[in-house]
Amino acid sequence: MTELQKGPRGQRRGRGARERILAAAHDLFREQGINNTGMNQLCEVADVSKNTAYQHFTSKDQLITEHLRQQDPGTMPEVFDRADLTPRERLLAAFETPAASTLETTPLCPFIEAAVEIADPEHPARILVREYKKSVAVRLTETAREAGAIDPELLGEQLALLLDGASVRTRALGTGAEQTAAGIAAMLIEHAIPQTAPLRL
Incomplete structure (x- = not known):
């Protein structure tokens, strides 16, 4: 097997380079x-040459799009694929955050960030953002239907809007809005889904 070409500071190009580029994009973005991050800086942080970067991603636009795909390829599987929770509990779990969460550990949703920074609605990343946000609403709607919601489409859209609003408010104010959002979600679910037992928060 021939030796792979080496990039900056002796790093081998090829194997592992793609992962380093995506990791650098994640941190820098x-x-x-996104707009403040140039390819030169990204390559320096990833420890690859620009030639190597462009072998894996033909443009920054393609890198941005792949970066977004990596963020949540399964549309919140840690919430919607949990077999240990009832559908009603999964709806509430969408609003749970780690106890030690801070603005640094829970930044603005990367999909919202991309939608704000990229003006072109036909940019591949913007198209992916729309698809992802629709998929979140669909999964919320499907779960609301499983839970017996009177109008699952309405509840799904309400909860999707609430998730995005909490993310933006947390970023804008520098304080977490998740707890307030969780309380509002509980009230929406209480109103939308007939129940015989009290909600578990």
């Missing part, structure tokens, strides 16, 4: 935004 999160810390300083």
Whole structure:
């Protein structure tokens, strides 16, 4: 087997380079935004040459799109695929956050970030954002239907809007809005889904 070409500071190009590029994109886009991150800086952080970067991603636009795909490829499986929870409990779980969460650990939703920073509605990343946000609403609606909601489509859209609003408010104010959002979600679910037992928060 021939030796792989080496990139900056002796790193081998090829194997592992793609993962390093995506990891660098994740950190830089999160810390300083998409538009403020250039390919030169990204390559330096990923420890790859620009030639190597463009072998894996033909453009920054393609990198942004793949970065978003990596964020949540299964549409919140940690919530919607939990067999240990009832459908009603899964709806509430969508609003749970780790006890130690801070603005640094729960930044603005990367899909919202991309929608704000990328002006072109036909940009592949913007198209992916629309598809993802619709998929979240669909999964919420499906779960609401399983839970017996009177109008699952309405509840799904309400909860999707609430999730996005909490993310933006947390980013804007520097304080978590998740607890307030969880309380509002509980009230919406209480109203929309007939029940015989009290909600578990």
